[in-house]
Amino acid sequence: MNCYAWLPMLIAFSMLGHCFPKETNARQHLQIKKPTQQEQHVSHRRIRRGWKWNQLFVPEEDPGPLCVGQLKSDDDKGNFSIKYILLGEGAGEVFRIDEDTGFIYTMKKLDREEKAFYTMRAQAINRLTMQPVEPESEFIIKVQDINDNKPQFQNGPYVASIPEMCEVETSVIQVTATDADDPTHGNSARLIYSILQGQPYFSVEPKTGIIFTSLPDMDREAKEQHLVIIQVKDMVGQQGGFSATTTVTVNLADINDNGPKFQQKLYHFSVPESAAIGTVIGRIMADDSDIGENAEMNYTIEEIDSSDVFDIMTDPDTQEGILILNKHLDYESKRRFSIRAVATNKHIDPRIVNLNQFKDLTDIKITVEDVDEPPVFTALEYMLEILENSSTGTFVGAVTARDQDVANNPIRYHIDQNTDLKRMFKIAAHNGTIMIAKPLDRETASWHNLTVSASEEKKNGFISRVPVFIRVLDINDNAPEFSKRYRPYVCETAKPGQLIQTISATDKDDPVEGHHFYFTLATKTSTNTNFTVRDNQDNTAGVLTRKIAFSRQEQVFFLLPIVITDNGEPALSSTNTLTIRVCDCYPDGSCSSGGVEAFALYVGISPGGLIAILSCFLITLVLLLLILAVRRYKKEKVNSEKWEEVTENVVRYEDEGVEQDTKAFDVVTLRSHRKRKEPTPRTDMTALIRMSLRQSLRIGPDDDVFREFILERLHEADTDPCAPPYNSLQTYAFEGDGSVAGSLSSLESDSTDTDQNYEYLSNWGPRFKRLASMYENGVKDRDF
Structure with a gap:
């Protein structure tokens, strides 16, 4: 395509150029000058547009x-x-620019469905100074659409459902197709629908794609499903456009336009007379051309010569009628039955006027078959009553059974296997009379459940069983008693009328009117000056004090007999004794007593008995200690220790202060044996026990005196300036204070004889100190 063909469009676009926003690129290196006052004055003048370009579109x-x-x-x-x-x-990838002329070229094919437009920015700079001569501007290059996409159905294939017998022009479903081309440009995305298959039953609206019915009375039972093919074209169906097809499966939904029809007009069934209630006798079936819930039906029975003996129900899976036995049959009473069954549609259109076309009838003949039946009791269960403590052989009740067969065989009765019940009850085999075999106690068992069997006397006869419930009626044969064990106490500071215990009673009997107990003091204690009983008239009573104070020194326990009487016929009573303890209470009224008395109450024995037990225990303990002391004494007597031989050089001074005048000599070895004084046996057991206790506890008046004596002698030996400069051994005989014989020690002798003989043993002084220290630390005197 020649670029000059775009020249008119470029001129028109240049006239609108001033409407495009002018932005300044942050990457430009322009120096922005602040406008002068004169420039600000003429800023209202129209500024020329600095850019010219074509209307930018690309197919x-x-x-x-x-x-x-x-x-x-x-x-x-x-x-x-x-x-x-x-x-x-897309700069550099999708589009490129001739940097000298400013012409923009595509670099590859463009897809409008992939991207409909591109946002571009243009900049013009001076080649020498590399400074922008025009501000950066933004523009858009749009991709023009061509018919390069086929229409497509979004959700095909389609499935729809309409009710059978629907009216003409009933809407079935709407099919929808889409085209990826631009719907705002040309006819590339303008679609039109048509039907290729499905006439004359269906038609389609060309612009919307809605399918309608074209014929009435479409019967599902004749044809249940129809296939419709719909075509869609773009370019408004013009030649050269694209097209697509989809299928619509139209299912005719069932309506209840057919009634049930029985396969047979007469059914025959037979049933044994022994059949249980609920037994299935047979099945009947009515056909219905409809499906689903329209084919569901209910079966009922129109009785002809029966009285609710049979019932019928519908099988939800097969829609069959199930004939069920509703009552027991008796061959001897009635042997044949005739009934009529009716089948009716469950769901009927309320607009239907003639309802007879939706139901059908059939007859049923039922024959009863004779069987040998077991005896039948006159009741399903028996409830009998008997007073407790009734004498052996007392009549309780009777059960009755009979043979319903024509033979009417004799019946025999017996109690089923239960050893305990057989010992308590017996039954007459020929007439079913039940009697007690031994007296019954309601407090032990208030109900007894028996199973009585009845059988025909003939060989291999049938057996029937029936439950028998025997209730033992109560008589007043138990006296009331305390409901629990009470442990009342009264404070020494109690005042008259003070409540110390609330008591209640219990009774094993079960009177019809309920229990009512009466509380009184026993006859002998009715004039009790210490306590009284107040009946609260609600099966409880309160024990109250009657005097000002109590003393534990005078009496620790009080026994209060209380008579409890019930309201039975005849009334029974019992005497129950409360043991009331006198207690030294805390200020809040709680008992502080403990020790022997509390322990005695806890274990349930009297304090005197507890004291006697403790006394025996103490005597046994003392005897045991005495035996151990005697054994130990004998062992120490046999294994007595010997003193070591001590040899010393004794120096005798003849002249004071002259060492050379001394004459040393050897003395013979001194040998001494420590002997323990054997106690004299005493025949007084009390004294012997007292002595043993003193020895075991190391108590007595002589201990302190003896300790003081030893310490005084030790102090004198350490502080005596005239004592020899070597260790010496001093021996004392000490009887203690109060001895009639007096002291035998030479230290206290009145003799003026100065020629006393002293025996010294070397190295004995430190040993004496050690012995004194050991005694102070608690070593017994017999350890010396």
Whole structure:
């Protein structure tokens, strides 16, 4: 195509150029000067447009290269001083520009359905200065459509459904096709519909694609499905356009226009007389040409010579009528039945006037067959009553069964296997009379359930069973008693009329009017000055105090007998005793007593008994300790220790202060044995026990005295300036305070004899100190 053909369009487009927005590219390196006052004054004048170009359109599918148009600046004098630059979508790939002339060319085929337009930007710069001579401007290149796409149906193939027997011009379905071409340009996307197959039953509206019925009374039973083919063309159906087809499957929906018809007009069935209720006797069937819910039907029975003996129901899967036995049959009473069954459509159009065409009738003959039947009890279950404690052989009740067969065989009765019940009840085999075999107690079991069997006396006869429920009626044979074990206490500071305990009663009996108990003090204690009982008239009573205060020193426990009487016929009573404990209470009224008394109440024994038990335990413990002490004493006596032999050089001074005058000599070895004084056995057991306790606890008046004595002697030996400069051993015999014999120690002797003999053992002083320290730390005197 010659670019000059676009010249008129370019001129027209240049006249509208001033309407395009002029933008400044951020990448331009123009220096923007602030306008002077004179420039601001003349800014209202019309400014020339700086760009000229053609109306930019390009047809799709042209292989190119194709000249789209030309961009030209007013400053372009044709001397190639201006360089044109093309920017934007597709620049360099889809479009290119001749930088000298400004002509724009396509570089490949364009598809309008892929992209309908391109937004481009143009710029003109001076080749020498590389400065923009025109501001950057934006323009659009549109792709013109051609008919290059076929119409397509969106949802085909289609399936539709209409009711049979519908009227003419009933809308079936609308088919829709689309064309990717431009609907605003030419006829490429203008579609028209037509029907290729489906006449004369259907037609289609050319512009909308809606399919309508063309014939009335289309019967589903004659033809259930129709196939319609629809064609669509673009270019308004003109020659050279494209076309497409789709199929529409039209299903005729069923309506209830047919009634049921029985396959047979007479049915024969037989049933044994022993058949249980609910037994299926037979099935009948009525046909219906309709389908689905229109073929559903209900079956009913029109009785001719029966009285609700049979019933009929519909099988939902097969639509058959199921004949069911509704009552027991008796061959001896009636042997044949005649009934009539009716089949009716379940869903009938209310506009139907003649309803008889939607139902049908058939007759049914039923024959009853004779069978040998088991005995039949006169009741399905028996409820009997008997008073408790009735004597053996008392009549309880009777059960009755009979043979319904024509033979009417004799019946025998017996109680089914249950050992306990057989011991308690017995039954007369010939007449079904039930009696008790031993007295019954309602408090043990208030109901007894028996199973009684009845059988024909003939061999291999049938057996029937019936449940028998025997209720044991209550008589007043149990006296009331406390409902629980009470542990009341009264404070020493209690006041008269103070409630210390609320009591209630229980009774194993079950009177019809309910329980009502009466509480009173026993006859012997009715004048009790300590406590009284107040009946609350609600099966409870309160125990109240009658005097000002109580004393534990005077009496710790009070026994209060209370008589409880019921309202039975005859009335029964019992005496129940409350044990009331006197307690030293806290200010809030709670009991603070513990120890022996609390423990005695807890275990349920008297305090005296508990004290006796504790005394026996203590005596046994003391005897055990005594035996252990005796054994230990005998062991220590046999294994006594020996003293070590001690040899020392004793120096005797003849002259004071002269060391050379001394004469040393050896003394014989001194040997000493420690002996323990054996206690004298005493026949007084009390004294012996007391002594044993003292020895075990290391208590007594002599301990402190003996300790003080040892410490005094030790202090004297350490502080005596006249003591020899070597260790010495001093022996003392100490009887303690209060001895009748007096002291045997030489330290307290009144003798003036100065020639006393002292025996010294070397190295004994430190040992004596160690012994004193050991005693202070708790070592017993027998360990010395």
